Amino acid sequence: MPRQALSEVETATSHPAGEDEANTPPEDRTRHRRVTIKEEEEEPVRPQRVARRVHLVDDWNKRINYQRIHNQDLQTRGESLIDDQGVVFEGHGGVTPIDMRRQFVARTGKPDKDPGD
Helix, strand or coil: CCCCEEEEEEEEEECCCCCCHHHCCHHHCEEEEEEEEEECCCCCCCCCCCCCCECCCCCHHHHHHHHHHHHHHHHHCCCCCECCCCEEEECCCCCEEEEHHHHHHHHHCCCCCCCCC
């Protein structure tokens, strides 16, 4: 949006000290004009955030955090931009993370498949 200039014009008449308008001849009166120009501020252009899909990551701590976010997204919105990280939470309150990828490899001996496949 282009900037728009807004102006305010004020006109005032001044008189010599101690005299009022009725007693001051027109030639002794001084007209003052003050113009104030204000510019509207533009709103800063903010880049839009692009939602990116988060795929399976290798770092264990990141996988735990992403799995928690993934689970919460599924619970609140029914979908998630974060892929399932192959982590389940067990124990009282679901606080103990279990790596299901390792569980899968231990049972099948096939390291190249993810638990979701």
